[in-house]
Amino acid sequence: MKTYTIRQMSRQTGLSVHTLRYYENIGLIHAVGRDASGYRAYSEADVGWLQFLLRLRATGMPVSEMKRFAEWRSLGEATAPDRLDMLEAHRLRVEEKIRTLEGHLERIREKIGHYRELVRGSDPAPPD
Amino acid sequence: MKTYTIRQMSRQTGLSVHTLRYYENIGLIHAVGRDASGYRAYSEADVGWLQFLLRLRATGMPVSEMKRFAEWRSLGEATAPDRLDMLEAHRLRVEEKIRTLEGHLERIREKIGHYRELVRGSDPAPPD
DNA sequence: GCTTGCGTTCGAGCGCGCTCTAACGTGTAG
DNA sequence: CTACACGTTAGAGCGCGCTCGAACGCAAGC
Numbered sequence: 001m002k003t004y005t006i007r008q009m010s011r012q013t014g015l016s017v018h019t020l021r022y023y024e025n026i027g028l029i030h031a032v033g034r035d036a037s038g039y040r041a042y043s044e045a046d047v048g049w050l051q052f053l054l055r056l057r058a059t060g061m062p063v064s065e066m067k068r069f070a071e072w073r074s075l076g077e078a079t080a081p082d083r084l085d086m087l088e089a090h091r092l093r094v095e096e097k098i099r100t101l102e103g104h105l106e107r108i109r110e111k112i113g114h115y116r117e118l119v120r121g122s123d124p125a126p127p128d
Numbered sequence: 129m130k131t132y133t134i135r136q137m138s139r140q141t142g143l144s145v146h147t148l149r150y151y152e153n154i155g156l157i158h159a160v161g162r163d164a165s166g167y168r169a170y171s172e173a174d175v176g177w178l179q180f181l182l183r184l185r186a187t188g189m190p191v192s193e194m195k196r197f198a199e200w201r202s203l204g205e206a207t208a209p210d211r212l213d214m215l216e217a218h219r220l221r222v223e224e225k226i227r228t229l230e231g232h233l234e235r236i237r238e239k240i241g242h243y244r245e246l247v248r249g250s251d252p253a254p255p256d
Numbered sequence: 257g258c259t260t261g262c263g264t265t266c267g268a269g270c271g272c273g274c275t276c277t278a279a280c281g282t283g284t285a286g
Numbered sequence: 287c288t289a290c291a292c293g294t295t296a297g298a299g300c301g302c303g304c305t306c307g308a309a310c311g312c313a314a315g316c
Contacts, residue, residue: 007262018305021265037312039263052239059232063303077246084243091240094233098226104187105222111180112219115212118205135292146275149295154273165282167293191273 003033003041013050020050027067028053030074059094131161131169141178148178155195156181158202177201187222 010017020040023029029049033041056066069086072079138145151157152168157178161169184194197214200207 005262016305017263019303022304037263039312055232055235057303059229059236080243080247084240084247087236087240087243091233091236094229094236098229098233101187101222101226101229104183105219105226107183108187108215108219108222112212112215115208115215119208119212133293144275145293147273150274165293167282185273 001043003035003043004047006040006042009040009042009047009050012047013054015050015054023050023053026063028063028070030070056090059090060097061090065090129171131163131171132175134168134170137168137170137175137178140175141182143178143182151178151181154191156191156198158198184218187218188225189218193218 004012006017006020009015009020013020015023020029024032024040029046032046033043035041053066053070056069057063065086069083072083072086132140134145134148137143137148141148143151148157148168152160157174160174161171163169181194181198184197185191193214197211200211200214
């Protein structure tokens with residue numbers, strides 16, 4: 001069974017080694033294996049889990065909530081409904097966030113339109 | 129010419145009065161008028177500007193960048209091209225961000241699908 | 257066997273964007 | 287004239303999510 005050092009893990013996930021240890025400390029990553037000399041030995045499953053965590057982070061889930069999720073996960077399948085609820089709530093928030101961003105984006109485009117006119121209008125010596 | 133107290137402004141924008149003063153301190157809002165007793169008297173233009181600032185914030189522009197924009201704005205029309213450039217760069221970032229979020233969202237939906245199966249499968253006594 | 261490099265823990269520090277406190281001035285109602 | 291709400295400033299403090307430093311251990315090459 002292939003394992004990864006913390007450095008390899010850092011490269012795989014883009015997280016710093018500091019952050020990897022931090023995530024473990026605060027309970028986001030549970031029970032990372034150790035090799036003979038006490039070094040962390042991450043499994044493939046850990047890679048997948050971290051990538052999932054990063055997805056949650058990237059979509060704006062607060063670390064505190066990710067912690068709850070991680071806790072439930074470590075408690076086994078009985079908590080699957082709770083995790084499902086959390087994910088669905090999160091999905092709604094992300095969908096809402098995208099809609100909001102799209103609204104803002106449209107207004108920013110309008111603003112850019114105004115600026116384009118302004119800049120074009122005040123250009124010294126327009127071509128033709 | 130209608131003006132607003134800081135409290136009215138707070139209600140209009142959703143920013144706290146603390147934050148309104150903070151924004152002024154750090155240079156995001158320039159030259160707010162004062163009434164006879166030294167109280168801030170925000171103009172309609174200030175409202176519009178703040179709403180624009182909030183749009184930039186909500187789309188993830190860092191305050192430091194907003195400061196540069198505000199500075200340029202206070203320097204007059206000559207800086208319009210700079211502001212246009214900044215807005216276009218920002219627009220690209222927002223568009224990219226939305227795409228990224230949509231990608232993550234899709235994977236989260238898949239995860240939810242897996243959880244639904246898991247939860248459904250382990251349900252005690254499913255109906256029919 | 258010593259250097260070099262990667263690993264360990266624990267705890268302090270930091271950057272961002274606010275948020276709040278203290279001490280004090282203003283203005284209207286009773 | 288007093289109460290009380292609302293305003294002012296300068297500056298300290300905070301919550302989040304890392305990020306880094308100090309002091310130390312293990313291991314592979316010269």
